[in-house]
Amino acid sequence: MELDDILVILLAGGVGERLSPLTKERAKPAVYFGGPYRIIDFTLSNCINSGLRRIFIATQYKSLSLSRHIRMGWNVVSEELGEFIEMLPPQKRVGEHWYLGTADAVYQNLYSITRESPSHVIVLSGDHVYKMDYARMLRFHIERNADLTLATIEVPVEDGRRFGIVGVDESDRVVDFLEKPANPPAVPNSPGVALASMGIYIFRSEVLIRALEEDAANADSQHDFGKNIIPSLIHSAPVYSYRFHDENKKAAKYWRDIGTLDAYFEASMDLCQVNPEFNLYDPEWPLRTYMPQAPPAKFVFAEEHRRCGQALDSIISGGCIISGSRVSGSILCPNVRVHSFCDIEQAILMPGVRVGRHARIRRAIIDRDVLIPRGALIGFDLEEDRRRHTVTEAGVVVVTADDEPLIAPISEEALRAEADADRGGAAST
Numbered sequence: 001m002e003l004d005d006i007l008v009i010l011l012a013g014g015v016g017e018r019l020s021p022l023t024k025e026r027a028k029p030a031v032y033f034g035g036p037y038r039i040i041d042f043t044l045s046n047c048i049n050s051g052l053r054r055i056f057i058a059t060q061y062k063s064l065s066l067s068r069h070i071r072m073g074w075n076v077v078s079e080e081l082g083e084f085i086e087m088l089p090p091q092k093r094v095g096e097h098w099y100l101g102t103a104d105a106v107y108q109n110l111y112s113i114t115r116e117s118p119s120h121v122i123v124l125s126g127d128h129v130y131k132m133d134y135a136r137m138l139r140f141h142i143e144r145n146a147d148l149t150l151a152t153i154e155v156p157v158e159d160g161r162r163f164g165i166v167g168v169d170e171s172d173r174v175v176d177f178l179e180k181p182a183n184p185p186a187v188p189n190s191p192g193v194a195l196a197s198m199g200i201y202i203f204r205s206e207v208l209i210r211a212l213e214e215d216a217a218n219a220d221s222q223h224d225f226g227k228n229i230i231p232s233l234i235h236s237a238p239v240y241s242y243r244f245h246d247e248n249k250k251a252a253k254y255w256r257d258i259g260t261l262d263a264y265f266e267a268s269m270d271l272c273q274v275n276p277e278f279n280l281y282d283p284e285w286p287l288r289t290y291m292p293q294a295p296p297a298k299f300v301f302a303e304e305h306r307r308c309g310q311a312l313d314s315i316i317s318g319g320c321i322i323s324g325s326r327v328s329g330s331i332l333c334p335n336v337r338v339h340s341f342c343d344i345e346q347a348i349l350m351p352g353v354r355v356g357r358h359a360r361i362r363r364a365i366i367d368r369d370v371l372i373p374r375g376a377l378i379g380f381d382l383e384e385d386r387r388r389h390t391v392t393e394a395g396v397v398v399v400t401a402d403d404e405p406l407i408a409p410i411s412e413e414a415l416r417a418e419a420d421a422d423r424g425g426a427a428s429t
Contacts (some may be wrong), residue, residue: 001133004082007118007205008420010047011105012040012126013060013090017132018260021390021400022367027059030066032333032350032368033258034271034280036318038069041289043099044085047124048076049247049285050134053083057126058105060090073290083311086182088112101223101334107212118205123225125199129267129278130255131247131285138202140242147207147237150174150230151200153244156195160184163196164226166241169315171216174239177230200413201225254278265365268348272313292334292351294319306404307340308423317351324421325355333368341418347427349380357418358410366398372399377408 008428016028023031029040047055059066067087077083088109090099099105106113106123113121120141122134132151141149142389152166160181167176167185176185177197183271184194203211215221221228233239254277258264270276280287298319299309307324314327317334324340334352338344342359352369355361359372362379366372378385379397383405390398399405 003053004137005117005119005121006052006054006138007113007120008047008055008114008122008134009106009109010040010043010055010124010126010234011344012057012058012066012104013063013105014125014127015061016127016259021260021263021398022261022264022365023062024106024400025067026065027061027063028259030063030069031264032348033129033264035315035331036291036334037287037289038066039129039258040066040069041073041287042129042131043124043126044074045285045287046130046132046134048288050132052122052134053077053081053085054118055085056088056109057085058088058099058109060099060105063087063089069395070288073288074290084312090145101228102225103212103215103221103229104223106208107182107216107223110209110212113205114209121203121208122203123201123203123208127259128255128257130198132200132244133247134200134202134243137200137242141202141240143231144240145238146202146240147204147241148230148239149202150239151198151244152195152241152258153198153253154190155196156186157186157192157194160194160196163194164199166195166197168195168241172241172243174230174234174241175416176232177226178231179226183373195243197226198244199226201230207233232261248277248279249282250277252277252278261365261390261392261396261398263362264395265348265392265396268331269329269346271315272331274313292319294334297321297332300324301340301421306417308345340421341414358414360408363395366401367379367398367400370399370401370403372405373407375407375410376405378405 012029014028016023017233074085101244114423164186170188187193248254258267297316299322301309301324309322311327313329315331319335320332322338323336325342327344330347332349336349336353338355339357341357344361346363347361348365350368353366355372356374366381383395389403
């Protein structure tokens, strides 16, 4: 199967309001996940691993961080061979408005799409975490002679009201598409299972262009794939459902829309487990990202019961220094510095975070370049934390650069231990 005339358009302009304040200064696809990675890296890695190397990335909301990341970390294609990973900021080619919906984001970039003369267009979202071979789905699409194929994942019927649900017949031809229905239709011969749309679509190019032009002319449309484009095609064109084949190689299929702070935190903490649901370490499905030029992670001071730098059940990225502190069940992004006498448990520290001595952090997300002051106490008094930070329903504390954490008194015993340690070693850490 030739992939040279297949075009990918990756929608990466999401505001990600439910991930605020992590999305205050960056688009959702640019949020860090799993240490050095950004959320968009997982979809882009799927593309490269699938042999797809002509990729447009449609951006809109606060895209500077995302654009820099793509420019610095995703120069892995050959322009001489007609390959590209190219950003498409809103250009107002067809009107004076910004993107009005997912379908409008593609419609406004039809000029760029048609210039590439693709036979098929794959539309993807840049804010999901999963592993998928799109070439396998494309083969299914061509074999069925489909005009549109949707990727779907099996979910319990009782959970279907949280998703866009695809109704199919016995041959997996789509007969209905319902946004978050109260009574989701079950899969034929599987009464307890429904099919949820994954937001992954393969279109025959001429079908996509015609559908987008008709939708753009409809003033009553919300210009959304799930709400408008797909329902308009179901009864007039061959539309099929492709069941998700997971390249993650685990018993349960892994596909996450980490759209809330609690979902993001839970998925991140899973990565620290001995046998996590999502495998970052499979050499047969490499995950690419921008790796900053940073020295190896370092753990200093090995004075048991006094000052010992250690990390347990944690992901520690390059450039990190854990100096005489204990880190457990946590993720440290690149270039984090943890000074002595700290205790960090179940936390996510974004790049450039500095943690002062005697800080205690539990069940927290610390945003990029935040300086945690000496003696800070985060995650132990949620009422106090709510006055100072964002706190989720599950009690996860999110600390940003503008916040002022609670400073707790340091006990006399801890101060004496600090003084004793400094007399016997380097006092600056």
